[in-house]
Amino acid sequence: xxxxxxxxxxxxxxxxxxxxxxxxxxxxxxxxxxxxxxxxxxxxxxxxxxxxxxxxxxxxxxxxxxxxxxxxxxxxxxxxxxxxxxxxxxxxxxxxxxxxxxxxxxxxxxxxxxxxxxxxxxxxxxxxxxxxxxxxxxxxxxxxxxxxxxxxxxxxxxxxxxxxxxxxxxxxxxxxxxxx
Numbered sequence: 725x726x727x728x729x730x731x732x733x734x735x736x737x738x739x740x741x742x743x744x745x746x747x748x749x750x751x752x753x754x755x756x757x758x759x760x761x762x763x764x765x766x767x768x769x770x771x772x773x774x775x776x777x778x779x780x781x782x783x784x785x786x787x788x789x790x791x792x793x794x795x796x797x798x799x800x801x802x803x804x805x806x807x808x809x810x811x812x813x814x815x816x817x818x819x820x821x822x823x824x825x826x827x828x829x830x831x832x833x834x835x836x837x838x839x840x841x842x843x844x845x846x847x848x849x850x851x852x853x854x855x856x857x858x859x860x861x862x863x864x865x866x867x868x869x870x871x872x873x874x875x876x877x878x879x880x881x882x883x884x885x886x887x888x889x890x891x892x893x894x895x896x897x898x899x900x901x902x903x904x
Protein backbone atom coordinates (compact mmCIF):
# COMPACT_ATOMS: atom_id res chain seq x y z
CA UNK A 725 0.00 0.00 0.00
CA UNK A 726 1.37 3.40 -1.00
CA UNK A 727 -0.06 6.81 -0.01
CA UNK A 728 0.85 9.57 -2.45
CA UNK A 729 -0.64 12.92 -3.44
CA UNK A 730 -4.38 12.53 -2.60
CA UNK A 731 -4.21 8.86 -3.62
CA UNK A 732 -3.62 5.48 -2.00
CA UNK A 733 -2.63 2.46 -4.09
CA UNK A 734 -3.53 -0.94 -2.67
CA UNK A 735 -2.18 -4.27 -3.91
CA UNK A 736 -3.11 -7.84 -3.00
CA UNK A 737 -2.56 -11.45 -4.01
CA UNK A 738 -4.99 -12.75 -6.60
CA UNK A 739 -7.71 -15.15 -5.50
CA UNK A 740 -7.35 -18.52 -7.25
CA UNK A 741 -10.99 -19.60 -7.40
CA UNK A 742 -12.05 -20.36 -11.00
CA UNK A 743 -15.37 -18.52 -10.53
CA UNK A 744 -13.87 -15.26 -9.22
CA UNK A 745 -16.11 -12.38 -10.26
CA UNK A 746 -14.20 -9.42 -8.83
CA UNK A 747 -13.22 -7.54 -5.71
CA UNK A 748 -14.62 -4.77 -3.58
CA UNK A 749 -12.44 -2.25 -1.76
CA UNK A 750 -14.05 -0.63 1.27
CA UNK A 751 -12.47 2.46 2.79
CA UNK A 752 -13.24 5.10 5.35
CA UNK A 753 -11.72 8.29 6.65
CA UNK A 754 -10.30 7.85 10.15
CA UNK A 755 -12.84 8.79 12.81
CA UNK A 756 -15.91 8.26 10.64
CA UNK A 757 -18.26 5.28 10.59
CA UNK A 758 -19.24 5.39 6.90
CA UNK A 759 -17.53 2.96 4.56
CA UNK A 760 -17.24 3.84 0.87
CA UNK A 761 -16.79 1.03 -1.65
CA UNK A 762 -15.23 0.58 -5.06
CA UNK A 763 -15.68 -2.40 -7.38
CA UNK A 764 -12.55 -3.83 -8.96
CA UNK A 765 -12.30 -6.37 -11.79
CA UNK A 766 -11.28 -9.99 -11.18
CA UNK A 767 -8.15 -9.47 -13.31
CA UNK A 768 -6.79 -6.80 -10.98
CA UNK A 769 -4.38 -7.23 -8.09
CA UNK A 770 -4.02 -3.52 -7.36
CA UNK A 771 -6.11 -0.37 -7.48
CA UNK A 772 -5.74 3.29 -6.64
CA UNK A 773 -8.27 5.19 -4.55
CA UNK A 774 -8.16 8.84 -5.67
CA UNK A 775 -9.55 12.11 -4.37
CA UNK A 776 -8.57 11.59 -0.74
CA UNK A 777 -7.58 14.39 1.64
CA UNK A 778 -3.93 15.13 2.38
CA UNK A 779 -2.53 14.18 5.76
CA UNK A 780 -5.69 12.33 6.83
CA UNK A 781 -5.55 8.65 7.76
CA UNK A 782 -7.83 6.21 5.92
CA UNK A 783 -8.61 2.56 6.66
CA UNK A 784 -8.98 -0.01 3.84
CA UNK A 785 -10.19 -3.60 3.49
CA UNK A 786 -10.89 -5.88 0.50
CA UNK A 787 -13.20 -8.78 -0.19
CA UNK A 788 -13.74 -11.07 -3.18
CA UNK A 789 -16.97 -11.94 -5.03
CA UNK A 790 -17.69 -15.04 -7.08
CA UNK A 791 -19.75 -15.15 -10.27
CA UNK A 792 -22.92 -15.95 -8.26
CA UNK A 793 -22.44 -12.77 -6.14
CA UNK A 794 -21.32 -14.62 -3.03
CA UNK A 795 -18.89 -12.50 -1.00
CA UNK A 796 -15.87 -13.58 1.01
CA UNK A 797 -15.09 -12.05 4.37
CA UNK A 798 -13.17 -8.78 4.30
CA UNK A 799 -9.44 -8.83 4.83
CA UNK A 800 -7.99 -7.27 7.94
CA UNK A 801 -7.92 -3.50 7.72
CA UNK A 802 -4.83 -1.54 6.79
CA UNK A 803 -4.26 2.19 7.20
CA UNK A 804 -2.59 4.77 4.96
CA UNK A 805 -2.24 8.54 4.92
CA UNK A 806 -1.97 10.36 1.59
CA UNK A 807 0.77 12.99 1.67
CA UNK A 808 0.87 16.26 -0.22
CA UNK A 809 3.65 15.86 -2.74
CA UNK A 810 2.74 18.77 -4.99
CA UNK A 811 5.17 21.67 -4.61
CA UNK A 812 4.12 25.29 -5.01
CA UNK A 813 4.52 26.84 -8.42
CA UNK A 814 7.78 28.48 -9.41
CA UNK A 815 7.85 32.11 -8.23
CA UNK A 816 7.71 34.50 -11.17
CA UNK A 817 8.40 38.14 -11.83
CA UNK A 818 11.51 38.43 -9.66
CA UNK A 819 13.15 41.85 -10.10
CA UNK A 820 16.09 43.49 -8.34
CA UNK A 821 16.36 47.24 -7.66
CA UNK A 822 19.79 48.29 -6.35
CA UNK A 823 20.35 51.03 -3.80
CA UNK A 824 23.08 51.95 -1.32
CA UNK A 825 24.52 48.69 0.13
CA UNK A 826 21.25 46.88 -0.56
CA UNK A 827 19.00 45.44 -3.25
CA UNK A 828 15.20 45.44 -3.10
CA UNK A 829 13.73 42.26 -4.56
CA UNK A 830 10.12 42.11 -5.75
CA UNK A 831 8.03 39.27 -7.19
CA UNK A 832 4.49 38.17 -7.98
CA UNK A 833 2.71 36.42 -5.12
CA UNK A 834 2.16 32.67 -5.29
CA UNK A 835 -1.52 31.79 -4.89
CA UNK A 836 -1.43 28.25 -3.48
CA UNK A 837 -3.73 27.94 -0.45
CA UNK A 838 -1.09 25.91 1.43
CA UNK A 839 1.76 28.38 0.83
CA UNK A 840 3.99 28.64 3.93
CA UNK A 841 6.55 31.17 2.74
CA UNK A 842 9.52 31.93 0.52
CA UNK A 843 13.27 31.59 0.63
CA UNK A 844 15.48 34.30 -0.88
CA UNK A 845 18.96 33.14 -1.90
CA UNK A 846 21.78 35.56 -2.72
CA UNK A 847 25.50 35.52 -3.42
CA UNK A 848 28.24 37.54 -5.06
CA UNK A 849 28.37 36.64 -8.73
CA UNK A 850 30.88 33.83 -9.14
CA UNK A 851 30.73 32.65 -5.52
CA UNK A 852 30.11 28.96 -5.00
CA UNK A 853 27.71 29.14 -2.04
CA UNK A 854 24.41 30.92 -1.53
CA UNK A 855 23.23 32.70 1.60
CA UNK A 856 19.50 32.52 2.26
CA UNK A 857 16.75 34.03 4.35
CA UNK A 858 13.17 32.91 5.05
CA UNK A 859 10.44 35.35 4.02
CA UNK A 860 6.77 35.40 5.08
CA UNK A 861 4.10 33.94 2.80
CA UNK A 862 2.40 37.35 2.49
CA UNK A 863 5.56 39.07 1.25
CA UNK A 864 6.09 40.14 -2.35
CA UNK A 865 9.31 42.03 -1.67
CA UNK A 866 12.41 41.76 0.46
CA UNK A 867 15.47 43.99 0.96
CA UNK A 868 18.84 42.27 1.07
CA UNK A 869 21.14 44.60 2.99
CA UNK A 870 24.77 44.80 4.13
CA UNK A 871 25.98 44.28 0.56
CA UNK A 872 29.15 45.73 -0.95
CA UNK A 873 28.60 48.68 -3.28
CA UNK A 874 30.00 48.04 -6.76
CA UNK A 875 29.96 44.23 -6.45
CA UNK A 876 27.52 42.24 -8.59
CA UNK A 877 25.12 39.92 -6.77
CA UNK A 878 22.82 37.14 -7.93
CA UNK A 879 19.38 36.52 -6.42
CA UNK A 880 16.84 33.72 -6.71
CA UNK A 881 13.62 32.79 -4.94
CA UNK A 882 11.67 29.64 -4.16
CA UNK A 883 8.37 28.93 -2.40
CA UNK A 884 7.55 26.35 0.30
CA UNK A 885 4.18 24.85 1.24
CA UNK A 886 2.89 23.81 4.65
CA UNK A 887 3.96 20.18 4.20
CA UNK A 888 7.55 21.06 3.29
CA UNK A 889 7.45 20.81 -0.50
CA UNK A 890 9.72 23.33 -2.26
CA UNK A 891 9.11 24.87 -5.65
CA UNK A 892 11.79 25.09 -8.29
CA UNK A 893 13.79 28.30 -8.11
CA UNK A 894 12.79 31.44 -9.93
CA UNK A 895 15.02 32.74 -12.68
CA UNK A 896 18.23 34.29 -11.31
CA UNK A 897 18.42 38.10 -11.41
CA UNK A 898 21.55 40.22 -10.94
CA UNK A 899 22.11 43.67 -9.48
CA UNK A 900 25.00 45.92 -8.41
CA UNK A 901 24.29 47.90 -5.24
CA UNK A 902 25.66 51.43 -5.11
CA UNK A 903 24.94 55.07 -4.42
CA UNK A 904 22.34 56.56 -6.70
